[in-house]
Amino acid sequence: xxxxxxxxxxxxxxxxxxxxxxxxxxxxxxxxxxxxxxxxxxxxxxxxxxxxxxxxxxxxxxxxxxxxxxxxxxxxxxxxxxxxxxxxxxxxxxxxxxxxxxxxxxxxxxxxxxxxxxxxxxxxxxxxxxxxxxxxxxxxxxxxxxxxxxxxxxxxxxxxxxxxxxxxxxxxxxxxxxxxxxxxxxxxxxxxxxxxxxxxxxxxxxxxxxxxxxxxxxxxxxxxxxxxxxxxxxxxxxxxxxxxxxxxxxxxxxxxxxxxxxxxxxxxxxxxxxxxxxxxxxxxxxxxxxxxxxxxxxxxxxxxxxxxxxxxxxxxxxxxxxxxxxxxxxxxxxxxxxxxxxxxxxxxxxxxxxxxxxxxxxxxxxxxxxxxxxxxxxxxxxxxxxxxxxxxxxxxxxxxxxxxxxxxxxxxxxxxxxxxxxxxxxxxxxxxxxxxxxxxxxxxxxxxxxxxxxxxxxxxxxxxxxxxxxxxxxxxxxxxxxxxxxxxxxxxxxxxxxxxxxxxxxxxx
Amino acid sequence: xxxxxxxxxxxxxxxxxxxxxxxxxxxxxxxxxxxxxxxxxxxxxxxxxxxxxxxxxxxxxxxxxxxxxxxxxxxxxxxxxxxxxxxxxxxxxxxxxxxxxxxxxxxxxxxxxxxxxxxxxxxxxxxxxxxxxxxxxxxxxxxxxxxxxxxxxxxxxxx
Numbered sequence: 071x072x073x074x075x076x077x078x079x080x081x082x083x084x085x086x087x088x089x090x091x092x093x094x095x096x097x098x099x100x101x102x103x104x105x106x107x108x109x110x111x112x113x114x115x116x117x118x119x120x121x122x123x124x125x126x127x128x129x130x131x132x133x134x135x136x137x138x139x140x141x142x143x144x145x146x147x148x149x150x151x152x153x154x155x156x157x158x159x160x161x162x163x164x165x166x167x168x169x170x171x172x173x174x175x176x177x178x179x180x181x182x183x184x185x186x187x188x189x190x191x192x193x194x195x196x197x198x199x200x201x202x203x204x205x206x207x208x209x210x211x212x213x214x215x216x217x218x219x220x221x222x223x224x225x226x227x228x229x230x231x232x233x234x235x236x237x238x239x240x241x242x243x244x245x246x247x248x249x250x251x252x253x254x255x256x257x258x259x260x261x262x263x264x265x266x267x268x269x270x271x272x273x274x275x276x277x278x279x280x281x282x283x284x285x286x287x288x289x290x291x292x293x294x295x296x297x298x299x300x301x302x303x304x305x306x307x308x309x310x311x312x313x314x315x316x317x318x319x320x321x322x323x324x325x326x327x328x329x330x331x332x333x334x335x336x337x338x339x340x341x342x343x344x345x346x347x348x349x350x351x352x353x354x355x356x357x358x359x360x361x362x363x364x365x366x367x368x369x370x371x372x373x374x375x376x377x378x379x380x381x382x383x384x385x386x387x388x389x390x391x392x393x394x395x396x397x398x399x400x401x402x403x404x405x406x407x408x409x410x411x412x413x414x415x416x417x418x419x420x421x422x423x424x425x426x427x428x429x430x431x432x433x434x435x436x437x438x439x440x441x442x443x444x445x446x447x448x449x450x451x452x453x454x455x456x457x458x459x460x461x462x463x464x465x466x467x468x469x470x471x472x473x474x475x476x477x478x479x480x481x482x483x484x485x486x487x488x489x490x491x492x493x494x495x496x497x498x499x500x501x502x503x504x505x506x507x508x509x510x511x512x513x514x515x516x517x518x519x520x521x522x523x524x525x526x527x528x529x530x531x532x533x534x535x536x537x538x539x540x541x542x543x544x545x546x547x548x549x550x551x552x553x554x555x556x557x558x559x560x561x562x563x564x565x566x567x568x569x570x571x572x573x574x575x576x577x578x579x
Numbered sequence: 580x581x582x583x584x585x586x587x588x589x590x591x592x593x594x595x596x597x598x599x600x601x602x603x604x605x606x607x608x609x610x611x612x613x614x615x616x617x618x619x620x621x622x623x624x625x626x627x628x629x630x631x632x633x634x635x636x637x638x639x640x641x642x643x644x645x646x647x648x649x650x651x652x653x654x655x656x657x658x659x660x661x662x663x664x665x666x667x668x669x670x671x672x673x674x675x676x677x678x679x680x681x682x683x684x685x686x687x688x689x690x691x692x693x694x695x696x697x698x699x700x701x702x703x704x705x706x707x708x709x710x711x712x713x714x715x716x717x718x719x720x721x722x723x724x725x726x727x728x729x730x731x732x733x734x735x736x737x738x
Contacts (some may be wrong), residue, residue, distance in 0.1 A: 074590025078597070084631045121590045133640055133705050138594040145643025146697065158693055165588070272585040285590070311600045311642075373719075399719030404704030409684040410619045410677070417708065417717045443645055484693040506693060 072277045074121040074165055077306035077318070078286040080449065084318035086282070088114040091322040091578070092301055093289045093337065096167020097558050098545030098565040099328030099420035100276065101208070105280035105569035114275075114320050116280045116302065118329075118451030119163035121285040124270045125232035127259030132398045135258040139164045140171055146332075148356060148436060148511070150447035153457055155452055155509040156312075157358060161330060165285050166269030172512065173256045173378040173395060174245035174265045175288060176214045177555035179563075180386070185556075192522040193531055199526075204566040206392060206561060212246035212266040223375025225424035226394040228366060229467075230380050232474030233392070236466075238384040243394065245273075245378065246558075254373035254396045269419065288314050288444070292325055293340035293542060298578065299325040299541035310316060312445040314444075323577040324540045326533075330563070331514040331547040335438045336446050338518065338528070339536065345536050346524050350393055353519050354436025355552035357429040360463050361395070364424045364471035365488065369423050372396045383555075388575035389431040390454065390463055391554055392470075393443035396425055405508075407485055416488070424471065425556060430515075432456045438517050448514070460507060468494050478556055482508040499548050513557050518547035520564075533568040539578060544568040599642020600649060610637055612673040614703050616680035618713075624677060629710060636706045651698060658695035661729040663687040 077084070089108050092099045095117040107113045121140055136144050141163035148157040162168035185194045208214075218275040219242065222230070224532075230240045234309070246266040256265050263270060277283060290304040301321040309315030327334045335351035345349055373396060381393045397405075402425070403417035433453040441447045468479045468489075484506045489497060521527025524536035527550070533542040544565040546557055553560055611654050612636055615624035623631070660672035666686040669675070675683070687696045706714055 072587060074588060076591045076593070078589070078593070118595045121588075121592065122594055123588065123590070123592050126592050131709050133636065133709055134595075135641040136641045136705070141645075142651075143640060143648040143702075145644065147647040147651075165590075269588055270585065275587045277588060278586045283588075283590075298636070311598055377612060399706035399717065400705045401701075403708045403719075404701045405703075407688065409617055409681045411621050411689070413617060413704075414620070414717075416706075421718045443646075483634055483689040484697060510695065552699065 071236070071274070072282055073570065074277070074295050076121060076284055076285045078120070078308050080306055080308055080316070086114055086318070086320045088112050088320060088322045090326060091116065091320045092322045092326045092328055094167060094275060094328035094330060094545060095165050095268070095283060095435060096162065096328060096330060096545065096563040097169045097268055099171070099326070100166065100272035100329060101286070101562050101565035102326050102544050102569045103281050103365055104272040104276040105566060106572060107276040107281040109573045112280070113276060114120070114322065114427045116275070116287045116289050116320065117165050117283065117285050119285065119290050121165045124259065124263045124267070126259040126261060130259055132255070132258040132401060139259070148450040150504060151449050151451040154450055154452040155358070156503045157356060158510040158513055159356060159448060160510065160512055161332065161514070164275065166267050169267040170259070170269055171257050172267070172556070172558055175393070176244045176246050176559040177515065177553070179553060179560045183551060183553055184472040186551060196531065199208070201563060203494070204563045206564045207566050212271050212562070213248040214244050214246050214559070215494050216242045216244050217376045217379040218258070221376040222379045223254060223396055224370045225372030225396055226375065226380050228364070228370065229394065229411045229426040229470055230413050231471065232470035232483070233382060234475040236470055238382045238392070239383050243379050247254060250376060252375045253373060254377045255398055256377045258398065284374060286312065287318065289329070289337065290340060292337060292343070294341060294343070297537060298539040302323065304566045324542070324572065326544050328545040330545050332438055332446050332448060333515045334543055334545055334547040335517040336440060343535060345528055345537060347475065347526055347528060347536070348518065349526065350528050351438040351517050353434050353516045354438060354448070354514055355432050355434045355449065355516045356436055357513040357554070358432055359427055359429045359453065359510050359512070359550060360460065360482045360508070361405070361425055361427045362464065362467035362471065362482070364476035365419055365422050365478050366424060366476055367422070369421050370424045372424055373399060385430065385466065385552060387450070388462065389459055389554070390428055391431065392428045392467060393424060395427045404465050407478065410490060423431055424476070426467050426470070428467055430459050430463065432552045434516060434552065436514070438567055449567060457486040464499050478541050484508055515546045515549040515552065515557055518543050519539050519550040520548045521550060536557065542568060542572065548551040556568040580649060589733055594643070595645070597629050598638055600646065602641045602649060603604070603653065606653045606656055607634055608673060609660045610634070610699070610703065611702065612680065613656070613684070613699055614707065616677055616684055617703060618707055619677045619681070619698065629713070632710055633703070633707055637702070640702065641707060652702065655695040655698040658692050659687055663692055666690050668693070
């Protein structure tokens with residue numbers, strides 16, 4: 071096993087040679103690294119964030135996880151343009167990337183989404199059966215299993231009961247877990263290392279085959295020789311307080327960018343690679359998400375049970391997926407309105423609270439812009455159709471909770487009080503200003519979308535950046551449209567497809 | 580069991596001992612004043628010891644979360660404590676009484692700066708309610724939520 075190396079403690083210029091350099095160690099990069107290392111390639115993985123062993127992450131309090139594992143303490147925002155809420159877009163920044171901070175939910179690309187890719191984007195070869203071997207490989211590697219009904223939290227049970235009473239068909243969620251104890255805190259690390267994120271699956275396999283994984287390593291650009299990528303360069307986070315200081319260069323026969331939808335397009339742009347389509351950094355979809363909290367008279371203790379265990383796609387024809395979730399009590403208390411005694415009284419009801427979430431299968435409208443420093447600026451302009459769905463999502467979730475016997479609900483309207491059923495039904499959600507709506511996203515996708523022609527996409531369907539040689543993308547940025555469901559399995563599957571292609575493709579001489 | 584079946588990634592784990600970026604005294608002073616009001620009873624602020632703990636945690640949280648997080652929190656606190664009072668036709672925040680501060684926060688929560696308050700409130704609440712005593716006060720036993728917690732298999736009995 072090759073140990074992870076931290077650039078934080080290295081000194082002086084670092085120069086490395088490899089067959090393949092992978093930028094980013096999340097769901098895309100880890101798969102690439104593992105598949106190629108196991109095929110005998112000399113692989114180097116560069117990760118901007120630190121190394122936090124899974125067991126240590128699982129011992130952290132949520133706020134410790136936020137500060138050490140999440141990007142920017144989870145303060146990352148896509149600024150809403152026009153009639154759009156500001157969106158809290160969260161990402162991981164650690165060895166293992168965002169896979170370490172997901173709830174572990176795994177969906178295959180929905181059939182209607184694949185149909186869209188085939189029909190509207192000409193990717194007729196991306197069929198369910200063609201993707202089957204890649205799915206099978208990933209699902210075995212990360213141990214995808216269905217959450218049994220008896221693992222559901224009471225929070226989820228309440229919602230399921232109300233939703234089913236309203237005619238919605240609730241289905242069990244599949245997750246990448248093995249030995250889950252139902253602690254309800256998957257986003258903040260698993261105390262039992264039961265979440266099979268890539269830092270406990272693909273990356274150890276890669277390291278076991280000699281892949282070198284560098285943490286605290288900030289890639290700034292791809293080194294190009296004409297149209298051919300020959301390596302990457304950047305600086306190590308070995309300055310005071312982890313600021314970038316000493317330079318490093320990795321010379322490689324092949325470069326794979328897996329820095330995620332926010333960073334991969336920036337790397338391309340900083341390397342002078344914009345392509346004829348000028349689509350780099352555009353077309354970002356995020357699955358705008360909204361939560362609904364409900365207070366019941368009985369104790370819910372929503373933290374006891376699987377954090378995410380049930381969902382419904384009954385509203386998919388409208389562009390809505392409702393998804394179970396829970397958040398630790400301290401985080402839940404943070405969402406309560408009011409100050410002083412009022413806030414404390416509400417916080418004192420956390421054991422009575424249930425929560426559910428809804429995401430919109432969005433049309434896109436997000437964009438990644440270069441920031442003043444190293445960080446990108448994200449903006450998002452919601453399509454009118456998507457914006458109109460927000461009240462629909464809120465109403466549906468609220469009604470489901472009331473059908474289950476909730477006493478009051480707390481909506482994602484900033485400053486709005488708890489509402490009983492009458493107040494909820496009378497509330498003019500359609501008239502609420504976008505800026506007053508709390509919105510979050512964990513699924514930024516599409517900023518370097520794949521496609522059939524360089525005129526309309528950034529990479530081809532095996533991730534090769536158009537009009538370049540030996541430069542590939544394998545992460546959420548290549549997903550060409552919103553999926554309407556959690557994307558980690560889709561990202562790993564597409565990355566496997568890229569990896570297997572690279573495995574068989576000789577390097578340029 | 581599964582750990583024994585799979586190779587485990589190894590390497591240096593030092594994030595907790597790394598030096599955090601310094602957080603400005605003004606930011607800390609404003610955050611403490613907001614926290615005093617946010618977590619106060621009708622008449623009293625939380626104990627100084629609890630607030631000291633919160634401030635220490637806040638320094639660690641912001642210092643380790645990076646420059647952007649530090650900037651966003653500082654700007655949000657500025658919006659809440661400098662611009663926010665103007666919504667209540669007042670000037671200043673830190674020197675105001677607890678009830679005045681709560682009134683100002685209430686105006687902010689229902690006004691155009693609500694997003695800024697959401698950011699401030701989120702950080703302060705997450706940290707505050709992680710204090711073992713605060714957790715106990717809201718009835719949230721932290722099985723699985725704190726280091727060394729016992730496993731918490733979901734059973735009928737555990738409900």
